[in-house]
Amino acid sequence: MLNKILKTKKEEIALLELPTERRFSQYSLYKxxxxxxxxxxxxxxxxxxxxxxxxxxxxxxxISIAKxxxxxxxxxxxxxxxxxxxxGHRDYLTAIKNEVSIPVLRKDFIIDPIQIFESKRIGxxxxxxxxxxxxxxxxxxxxxxxxELGLECLVEVHSNQILEQILKIFTPKIIGVNNRNLATFxxxxxxxxxxxxxxxxxxxxxxxxxxxxxxxxxRVAKAGAAAVLVGESLMRAETPLTGIQQLFGVKQ
Numbered sequence: 001m002l003n004k005i006l007k008t009k010k011e012e013i014a015l016l017e018l019p020t021e022r023r024f025s026q027y028s029l030y031k032x033x034x035x036x037x038x039x040x041x042x043x044x045x046x047x048x049x050x051x052x053x054x055x056x057x058x059x060x061x062x063i064s065i066a067k068x069x070x071x072x073x074x075x076x077x078x079x080x081x082x083x084x085x086x087x088g089h090r091d092y093l094t095a096i097k098n099e100v101s102i103p104v105l106r107k108d109f110i111i112d113p114i115q116i117f118e119s120k121r122i123g124x125x126x127x128x129x130x131x132x133x134x135x136x137x138x139x140x141x142x143x144x145x146x147x148e149l150g151l152e153c154l155v156e157v158h159s160n161q162i163l164e165q166i167l168k169i170f171t172p173k174i175i176g177v178n179n180r181n182l183a184t185f186x187x188x189x190x191x192x193x194x195x196x197x198x199x200x201x202x203x204x205x206x207x208x209x210x211x212x213x214x215x216x217x218x219r220v221a222k223a224g225a226a227a228v229l230v231g232e233s234l235m236r237a238e239t240p241l242t243g244i245q246q247l248f249g250v251k252q
Contacts, residue, residue: 001051001052001183001184001185002132002133002182005082005085006133008084008085009082010111010112013111013114013115016114016115016118018114018118018121019090019118019121019122020121021121024097024098024123025101026125027076027101027102027103027125029043029076029105029125029152029174030152030173030174030204032075032103033174033204033206033226033227034204034226036075036226038073038248039217039218040207040217040220040221040225040226040228041075041076041227041228042073042074042076042227042228042230042244043077043078043105043227043228043229044076044077044078044240044244045077045078045080045107045231045234045235046065046066046069046078046080046088046096046231047078047080047107047232047235048086048087048235050232051086052185053232055087056231056232056236057235062092063095063096063099065235066079066099066100068239068241069234069240069241069244070100070101070102071241072240072243072244072245073244074102074244075103075227076103076105077096077100077102077103077105078104078107078128078229078231079092079093079105079107080092080108080231081107081108081122088107088108090122091122093123093124094122094123097122097124098123103125103126103152104124105124105127105128106119106122106126107128109130109133110127110128110129110130110142111133111134111138113142113145115127116142116145116151117149119146120150120151124151125151126152126154126174127151127153127154128156128176129142129143129146129153129154129155130156130178130182131155131156131157131158131163132157132158132159132162132182136162136165136166136168136169137169139155139166140166140169152173152174153172153173154174154176154206154229155172155174156175156177156178156208157175157195158177158180158181158182158191160194160195160198163175163195163198163199164198167200171200171203172203173203174203174204174206175203175204175205175206176205176206176207177192177195177196177205177206177207177208177225178208178209179192179207179209179210179211180208180209180210187209187210189207189210189211189216189219192220192223192225193223196224196225199224204226206225206226206227206228206229207220207225207227207228207229208228208229209231211230212232212233212247214247214248214249217247217248230247233246233247234247
């Protein structure tokens with residue numbers, strides 16, 4: 001599946017036109033996640049669909065969802081901008097950016113410098129870089145380009161092997177462990193536990209995907225995660241706000 005998505009992404013990049021440059025307020029993802037007020041900081045994801053689950057939320061209003069997330073205490077918002085496989089759009093990110101005052105992470109398959117310029121122009125505060133999507137040297141080049149433009153990076157890995165390759169070159173400020181295998185889309189939060197001991201102490205550690213309950217929150221926190229990235233469980237809740245409350249064990 002990952003190879004299929006990357007093939008499509010390369011085709012999109014060949015036709016990509018950069019939007020007009022605009023000014024947006026900038027917020028630090030790292031600082032927002034570092035200053036958590038609960039067990040772990042929360043990156044709440046605006047996500048309509050996925051290749052493995054299909055449409056997750058029918059009544060999809062990205063701005064309303066993002067506002068609910070912010071009101072519910074989310075520390076940052078992740079926005080899916082991939083159109084073909086996740087039914088996202090870059091316009092969703094810009095619209096959300098104009099309505100919230102917390103960091104906005106662009107969640108996409110970023111493999112080319114032009115996408116970094118695009119991310120800056122549509123209002124992203126940070127971008128996702130996927131270790132399994134490219135060589136570690138290429139990831140480092142994109143990482144440096146992003147920071148030069150004022151964008152932060154969430155560097156995501158699924159396996160310890162990929163993490164080791166990246167750490168031989170540099171130590172990312174924010175490292176995410178994706179509990180979902182992007183080749184098979186199988187998910188287990190045991191992945192966070194198995195890789196946690198290899199995450200450098202100086203990196204902010206995020207656990208991503210497969211987090212549905214307060215017990216899951218406690219489990220990844222015990223493994224050392226300082227933050228979680230959660231989409232599906234919040235999007236399937238009656239409202240995103242109640243989804244956050246349920247996730248953190250708040251009684252209704």
